[in-house]
Amino acid sequence: MTARILVMPGDGVGPEICREAVRVLEALASDHGLDIELEEALVGGAAIDAEGVPLPESSLTAARAADAILFGSIGGPKWDDQPRDNRPESGLLRLRSELGLFANLRPAILYPQLAHVSALKRDIVSGLDIMIVRELTGGIYFGKPAGRHMNANGKREAFNTMRYDEDEIRRIGRAAFDIARARGGRLCSVDKANVLDVSQLWRDVMTELHAEYEDIELTHMYVDNAAMQLVRAPKQFDTLVTGNLFGDVLSDAAAMLTGSIGMLPSASMDTNGKGLYEPVHGSAPDIAGQGVANPLATILSVAMMLRYTLDRGDLADKVENAVGYALDRGLRTRDIMDDETQMASTQEIGGAIVDMLR
Ligand SMILES: NC(=O)c1ccc[n+]([C@@H]2O[C@H](COP(=O)([O-])OP(=O)(O)OC[C@H]3O[C@@H](n4cnc5c(N)ncnc54)[C@H](O)[C@@H]3O)[C@@H](O)[C@H]2O)c1
Ligand SMILES: CC(C)[C@H](C(=O)O)[C@@H](O)C(=O)O
Numbered sequence: 001m002t003a004r005i006l007v008m009p010g011d012g013v014g015p016e017i018c019r020e021a022v023r024v025l026e027a028l029a030s031d032h033g034l035d036i037e038l039e040e041a042l043v044g045g046a047a048i049d050a051e052g053v054p055l056p057e058s059s060l061t062a063a064r065a066a067d068a069i070l071f072g073s074i075g076g077p078k079w080d081d082q083p084r085d086n087r088p089e090s091g092l093l094r095l096r097s098e099l100g101l102f103a104n105l106r107p108a109i110l111y112p113q114l115a116h117v118s119a120l121k122r123d124i125v126s127g128l129d130i131m132i133v134r135e136l137t138g139g140i141y142f143g144k145p146a147g148r149h150m151n152a153n154g155k156r157e158a159f160n161t162m163r164y165d166e167d168e169i170r171r172i173g174r175a176a177f178d179i180a181r182a183r184g185g186r187l188c189s190v191d192k193a194n195v196l197d198v199s200q201l202w203r204d205v206m207t208e209l210h211a212e213y214e215d216i217e218l219t220h221m222y223v224d225n226a227a228m229q230l231v232r233a234p235k236q237f238d239t240l241v242t243g244n245l246f247g248d249v250l251s252d253a254a255a256m257l258t259g260s261i262g263m264l265p266s267a268s269m270d271t272n273g274k275g276l277y278e279p280v281h282g283s284a285p286d287i288a289g290q291g292v293a294n295p296l297a298t299i300l301s302v303a304m305m306l307r308y309t310l311d312r313g314d315l316a317d318k319v320e321n322a323v324g325y326a327l328d329r330g331l332r333t334r335d336i337m338d339d340e341t342q343m344a345s346t347q348e349i350g351g352a353i354v355d356m357l358r
């Protein structure tokens with residue numbers, strides 16, 4: 001059956017990197033029998049400019065109808081003065097929430113060709129393959145009450161609420177235990193249970209769930225220590241599971257272990273295998289429009305789409321191998337370049353990968 005893929009390029013470098021990822025999908029369709037139909041929809045600042053809101057109803061309807069979504073990135077200084085609920089970022093948050101995309105998978109894998117570009121020494125990082133499982137539709141991003149006001153002392157005050165109920169924790173916990181079982185069998189749950197009530201509940205529920213997963217080794221770690229351990233000795237981890245805010249921060253840190261934030265793909269899944277696939281990075285306004293953005297995080301997100309939604313693990317392997325070949329040939333965008341390699345544009349990297357796939 002033809003799979004419907006909705007492309008949401010968004011803002012900044014989003015359209016540039018999506019263009020390359022779409023070329024990859026088109027090459028797979030024409031040369032490898034991938035049965036897909038592509039459609040495009042507005043989101044983020046581009047949607048604010050065109051229709052006044054960051055997630056028009058027509059985009060949400062198209063997203064609901066799609067089997068998978070390829071998402072670029074949203075946001076930028078142009079829209080920073082929008083009220084919170086009408087910022088580009090709100091469009092993405094609403095999309096995640098409305099589609100129930102609660103499980104965010106952020107793999108940090110070091111390509112051996114980039115070992116010397118990593119922020120860490122080669123022996124500490126070589127062979128790195130960790131998976132961060134981030135809860136994506138709850139926690140402090142969505143907790144009520146939240147807001148800004150003038151308090152009784154005449155001072156500006158603002159507040160957010162970090163809230164999880166046990167079902168939300170159990171749901172992401174099960175997803176993470178299942179992923180750990182399919183990987184190295186070790187799960188580290190990251191929280192701040194020495195301070196936060198919500199983290200104490202998180203830890204209790206993870207510990208209870210462990211009874212259903214006795215073959216998996218479960219450990220707990222405080223988030224401050226986890227941030228330190230990620231840059232001290234990242235290979236101690238296999239799978240990590242954590243809440244929305246902690247996962248956001250830890251995954252950007254993990255990106256630098258792989259050489260660049262431009263290397264980190266992600267999948268945001270619902271309970272039925274539908275997914276939104278996007279790079280972990282943002283719209284990179286500082287380099288947008290220059291043709292220098294690294295498209296590999298987005299192309300590797302296509303590989304995740306092939307594996308998790310389209311059930312074409314064979315093609316996912318092909319895409320990941322093609323990325324390896326492009327790196328073998330010394331092709332690099334600026335963020336992962338060194339003295340021995342050749343600077344290539346966003347489009348040249350995409351083109352090289354498409355050539356390998358053909
Ligand atoms: N999922 C998303 O769409 C998403 C994610 C993060 C941030 N944002 C938004 O993006 C905007 C900019 O945020 P930011 O600057 O904090 O984070 P960012 O990830 O956009 O950029 C951080 C740094 O990484 C670099 N970078 C990012 N992607 C790159 C790529 N593919 N190739 C090479 N270099 C890359 C940028 O040039 C910048 O120096 C904000 O509006 C933010 O809210 C969106
Ligand atoms: C843009 C923003 C809402 C988003 C988040 O915090 O989830 C981004 O940082 C990410 O990591 O996907």
Ligand SMILES: [Mg+2]
Nearest residue numbers: 248249252280
């Ligand atoms: Mg982030």
